[in-house]
Amino acid sequence: MRNRQLHIQTRAVHAGEKPDPSTGASSPNIVMSSTFVAGTDASFSIEGNDADAPFLYSRWSNPTVAQLEQKLADLEGAEACVAFASGMGAIAGLMLHCLKAGDHLVMSDVVYAGASELTNDLIPRLGIAVTKVDMSDLANVAAAMRPETRLVYIESPCNPIMRLTDIAGVAALCKAAGAELAVDSTFASPIATQPISMGADYVIHSLTKYIGGHGDALGGAVLGAGASMARLRQEITIHAGGIISPFNAWLIMRGVATLPIRMKAHENAALSVARFLEGHEAVTQVMYPGLPSHPQHDLAKKQMKNFSGMLSFQTHDGLAVAKVLAEKLQIIHYAVSLGHHRSLVFYLPSESMFETSFHLSKPQEAAYRKFAGEGIFRLSVGIENADDLCDDLAQALSHIG
Numbered sequence: 001m002r003n004r005q006l007h008i009q010t011r012a013v014h015a016g017e018k019p020d021p022s023t024g025a026s027s028p029n030i031v032m033s034s035t036f037v038a039g040t041d042a043s044f045s046i047e048g049n050d051a052d053a054p055f056l057y058s059r060w061s062n063p064t065v066a067q068l069e070q071k072l073a074d075l076e077g078a079e080a081c082v083a084f085a086s087g088m089g090a091i092a093g094l095m096l097h098c099l100k101a102g103d104h105l106v107m108s109d110v111v112y113a114g115a116s117e118l119t120n121d122l123i124p125r126l127g128i129a130v131t132k133v134d135m136s137d138l139a140n141v142a143a144a145m146r147p148e149t150r151l152v153y154i155e156s157p158c159n160p161i162m163r164l165t166d167i168a169g170v171a172a173l174c175k176a177a178g179a180e181l182a183v184d185s186t187f188a189s190p191i192a193t194q195p196i197s198m199g200a201d202y203v204i205h206s207l208t209k210y211i212g213g214h215g216d217a218l219g220g221a222v223l224g225a226g227a228s229m230a231r232l233r234q235e236i237t238i239h240a241g242g243i244i245s246p247f248n249a250w251l252i253m254r255g256v257a258t259l260p261i262r263m264k265a266h267e268n269a270a271l272s273v274a275r276f277l278e279g280h281e282a283v284t285q286v287m288y289p290g291l292p293s294h295p296q297h298d299l300a301k302k303q304m305k306n307f308s309g310m311l312s313f314q315t316h317d318g319l320a321v322a323k324v325l326a327e328k329l330q331i332i333h334y335a336v337s338l339g340h341h342r343s344l345v346f347y348l349p350s351e352s353m354f355e356t357s358f359h360l361s362k363p364q365e366a367a368y369r370k371f372a373g374e375g376i377f378r379l380s381v382g383i384e385n386a387d388d389l390c391d392d393l394a395q396a397l398s399h400i401g
């Protein structure tokens, strides 16, 4: 593919897109049509149509969604991509694609809460065994592997505590054990990390976050080898139906064009805010992969070309401080989600995360608390001016009693 030789900024703009052949439109049209006028040789079932058959019905494939999928595959260095209605749609879809009764899943013990909850209940109910380990230590991964392990699932940096996993290290263990590796790379984005180049079989993104980047469209994606993605599309998107709307695909594609420059801006602002917080008297700990104080800063330097805009910090009496921030912040929104142009902060008390989402052993809880204490503020640093963000935090923190 000619695009592979071009730099990522150019590919983010052009990959997957070309001027509309019927109108000459330079920007992509949104094709909202649910059905397409077909020839009499088209089959009514996906079983009878191959992957490059003409568009027939938008649950199977859609020109706007296909443009987004090609753009994302190009940026991740993947053969193919399947887009979903949300990040959780992508995660659930990939698990159903890879696993069946009798199989074993090894998973990071701290991942996006929704993915953790999915594998606490629904996935085990299907007869799939799940083992969750702290993957910042490769020995834990090696010890968890069984002959029936089919899939290893990691998130790096992980939501919400910013712990990293050595992707190439886990990939080598998977290869030796005959298991596949999936990486949720939402926090890193393809600008920071390209897991397929490190040996991963699948990459997952919540497109709702950095890739869309503007907080106005939910979406998800799975990327991987061509044949595998064709089967994922057939069995999961077409038959389970969790497809992305063309309008959301169009919004997200528009966001991707500026992803390289946004990630640079997120990283610059996050580094300033992280340093400011580290020097603030009310703050007891900051976790940002770009700071030397992060316990895995060396791994971050090795595996991330951009340190992204996500950081966490701790204070004494987090719950009381959360109330103050929610009330007093004027620029930063007190809200969930992340990766938007707008800065967002949210407080996550450790004890309630253990109850609702992460069912951890005592040693795993202790490892979690090393990063999160009694609770953390997850701060998604946007692309506003860093001094303005620091001033906003300073004025809000000045109200702590």
Ligand SMILES: *Cc1c(COP(=O)(O)O)cnc(C)c1O
Pocket: 086, 087, 088, 089, 112, 114, 115, 155, 159, 184, 186, 187, 205, 206, 207, 208, 209, 218, 219, 220
């Ligand atoms: C938000 C998030 C998800 C879920 O994505 P949705 O688009 O909200 O469904 C999955 N993984 C990570 C790391 C996330 O931050």
